[in-house]
Amino acid sequence: MPWPWRRKSRKTLARVVIEGPIAGGTRERVLKALRQVEERECPALLLRIDTPGGTVGDSQEIHAALLRLRDKGCRVVASFGNISASGGVYVGVAAERIVSNPGTITGSIGVILRGNNLSRLLERVGISFETVKSGLYKDILSPDRALTADERTLLQGLIDSSYDQFVAAVANGRGLSEDVVRGFADGRVFTGAQALALGMVDELGDEDTARRLAARLAGLDEHELRPTTFGKPAKRLLSFLPGRNLFASLQEALSLELAWSGQPLWLWRP
Structure with missing residues (x-):
């Protein structure tokens, strides 16, 4: 008899959320959730994305896992x-279809690497x-001297190689030529409405629009079916404290400048 968490769920619409910067913790949580979706043989997945992007390798691993899930049907x-934006787009183009709010900030296709002199x-x-x-x-980007x-x-060669990988993934995922993608993949951001005109998304709508589309693609009842969320982020003690949003923003900014210094990033950094 199969374990309960491996039971087949051919009528379950799965939901996985990617929220905040994409880094190691997000990657581990999302990959675990995607494995659960695969093991339970869910026919459809609603992938909710709300992120400015993040590290290159973590974004690529989530992208690859989504493609494997699609290969399983x-x-x-x-x-x-x-x-x-940025790594969020890279992850998103692994989906079969993309739904965006008209005012969603998206785009920022490109790579950034920063050190501290x-x-x-x-x-x-x-x-x-x-x-x-x-x-x-060996000591490239050392903080005690300027770059030669x-x-x-x-480093520009490294950035260019990572950029080429990004462009190729967007072109393949969206059915566009690489030349077309390079025409707007210069780091700029767009609204969802602008992204629709560029072919970066398929239609405008909210999460419920995407839910109903996923249900229809899988032959499920779009009117009655509600998604089951896999891989929910753990609630932290600080989430109950006053001023938590400001603290989280400061913590995130510090993480970007220190922990990710010297790394190529697929990240929107206004």
Whole structure:
């Protein structure tokens, strides 16, 4: 007899939410949820996306998992919320269809890499680093000095390669040529209405519009069926405190500047 969490759910509309920056914790939660959707053989998935993007590798792993789920016959519809930019777009184009609010902030197709040059500050406070390295570029983006011209060229090549991967994924997912995608993939953001005109999304509507579309694609009752959410984010103690939104925003900004410094990111950074 199969375990309860592996029972087949051929009439279940699954729902998975990607919210906040895409990083290791989000990747682990979402991948686990997608495995549960696959094990229960849910015929359709409503993927709710509300994220400015995040790290390249984590976005790619979620994208690949969604494609595998579709290969198993699951119909995947993405719903763009307040924002689905950069890595959020990369994840979204793995869906069969995309529904966006007219005012959703989307786009920002591109790659950004930032380091912190603290050399002047360190000089003022009398701090210096002694570096022993095995190769010329081993301390690239070190915070105690500026980039050399050769290092900038090397990093630009890395960024260009990541950008090419992004463009190819959008082109394949949306049925567009890479030249067309490159025409608007310069880091700019769009509203959902603008994205529709560019072919980045299929139709305008809210999450319920996406729910009904997913149900129809899977031959389910769109009027009565309500989705079952997999991989719900754990509630944190701070979520009950006053000023929690400001604290979360500050925490997120600090994470982006410190934890992700020196990493290529598929991230909208206004």
